[in-house]
Amino acid sequence: MLEVDNISKSFGTVQAVSDLSFAARPGSIFGLLGPNGAGKTTTIRMILDILAPDRGEVRWAGRRVGPHIRHTFGYLPEERGLYPKMKIHEQLMFFARLHGLSADEARRRIATFFDAFRLNEYLKRTPAELSKGNQQKVQFIAAVVHRPPLLVLDEPFSGFDPINVEIVKDSVRELVAEGTTILLSSHRMEQVEELCEDICIIDRSRSVVAGNLRAIKRAWPNRFVRMTNLPDMSFLQRFPGVVATGASDGVAHITVPAGTDAAALLRAAVEHGPVDRFEVAEPSLTDIYLHYVKPEGAAA
């Protein structure tokens, strides 16, 4: 269990993170979202004990994160980097051993990963000789080779083609199944939505929403109706709080309060014309994100 307890950090006059709290459960993926400059990287650095919070603390398994535990964590930073002139195999051995594996264990694990990632032919090459995608795979292996109990992935899928995205996703799911706690930071909403059970969105150094993604969606005050756009949509006015937000391609976009009787809405619609499409959806993560994160320059 990773607990982030009310941490704050400022650099000079810039407040990077303010009173941030959340918890990530073992064997699950926690999504950390927010615009660039919101404080995600600073938060990650405090979780990994690279930076010390000004206030508050980060706990792993009930203990404050410190030198005794930090080196067992895995970290795939957004800014990727390998030693360009060091052979792949040596490099992974180095990282694995740096994270506390024995030489034998490290060799064994690297071999397993190389099979899974189809990298065997590149063992003796240097990163400079590899394609970007293969470099990314090596970087990913470097972050997970020691089977960290906590794995921090910052934009893990950037730079991968769709096939490799699936390979990495499979590997991530495997790690979760083994009980790894994963903190995933990404701008790719659909991937976060697909993988994460819990999320926290931060904006301008503060947490704006945090918790179980399903629960957040369920508790959302509105639902979203997509239905055939009829010539006469005036019936909507009979339902309090229902707003048509626009239409495109013959589909009307309608926002309705969560308590609205959708069946009654559908019946009313059918009276006004042929309806061959009608669906009620919970908000997407994008909807939630856009609701909470104010555009740059808007008042906080």
Place this chain on the structure above:
Amino acid sequence: MTTLALLVSRDYLTRVRSRGFIIGTILGVLGILALSFIPVLGRLLGNLFSTSIALVGPDPATTAIVQRALTGDYRVAVQKERSLGPTLPADLKKKLLAGTYDAALVAYRTPGGQLGFAYYPVKSAGVEEQEVLRRRLLQAAIEADFQAREAVQVAQALHFPFTTTNLNGRYRNAAEVGFAQGLVYFLLILLYISVIMYGVYVSQGVIEEKSNRVMEVMIAAVRPNQLLAGKIIGIGALAFTQMLIFAAVAGAMLVVAGRHVAGPMLLPAGSPAQAAQGNVLSMLATVPLSTIVYLVIFFVLGFFSYAAMFAGVGALASKAEDVQQANGLLIWPLIIAYVVALFAIQTPDKPLMVVFSLVPLFSPMVMFTRVAISVVPLWQVGLSIALSLAAIWLFTLLAAKLYRVGVLMYGKPLSPKEVLRALRAPA
């Protein structure tokens, strides 16, 4: 294996196998081989200064002849005293040790009436230097004795008595002095090159990890302090490896030179210099173990005091270009130390040299030269080492602070304000 050992071995192993290191070492070895065949270093050094000589003669006429023979190569100061034998007058010795003159030359008449000379250099006299002096004195001896004696005796005059007594009493004969100076000169070059080269390696190593973003992964796993220590020790070990290789080659060359090169060199038969070259092996045996031990000590001190600064500079920059100017600044104290040390070979015990040999950043080179050439009071050596260690501790502390802030900054170099704030932060 501990984290630090892992870091050190990575920094060491990746570099020791790199093409740059191998080529650099080979070039260095070739350079040493080339240098071994150009035995002009001693002569170059001897000509750096003209020595001031206090001259004591048996009578005004002879003194004038000797003075004439020496003028040009030496600054001669004729003394009022008259010599009665080869001994050095006590009050002149005091003046010498006070630094008034570099040396004293006592010209005297032997009981047989022959002109003889006793040379008393304050600093130890080099082989070449004594050879030059001997030739000048030969002239004087012939001129002085020609007026009074038969031609038969001129031949005898060619074998005029000439002794050298080093006042600091460290060396048994002039050959040893020359050998020690040559060796120190060579070791200074080695010290200078390796500190500069490996210091720059350190700052480049830091920059490299920052510019290719490995740093971010590294600091998640290890402390900046460990990273700093790993870098400095790893590259220090690399430097040490190269020095060992160079030293082995140089040692082998000295031995080879002693056997085969000495003969054809243009030195008068029977001269101390010739004797020296004829038997380099036995000369090597006269190099005290302490010189080698001091070389190691001062190399380590020199490397670490500069390496910590180079690492701090590396942490502040984010691109290789940023670091070059700052490196240029750091090299200055080293250049000064090197030049001062060259002077110290000739005048190891002048007060200015004593000061330089105590000041950190200069002391590794200057104190090494002094202990290798002269007899240095132990308290000075101890103080010098202690001050150096204190400076290393301070520099490493400051570098670690810069490192902690600097390693996470990419893209832009730290502003002076940020640097100050980092340095003031608690350790």
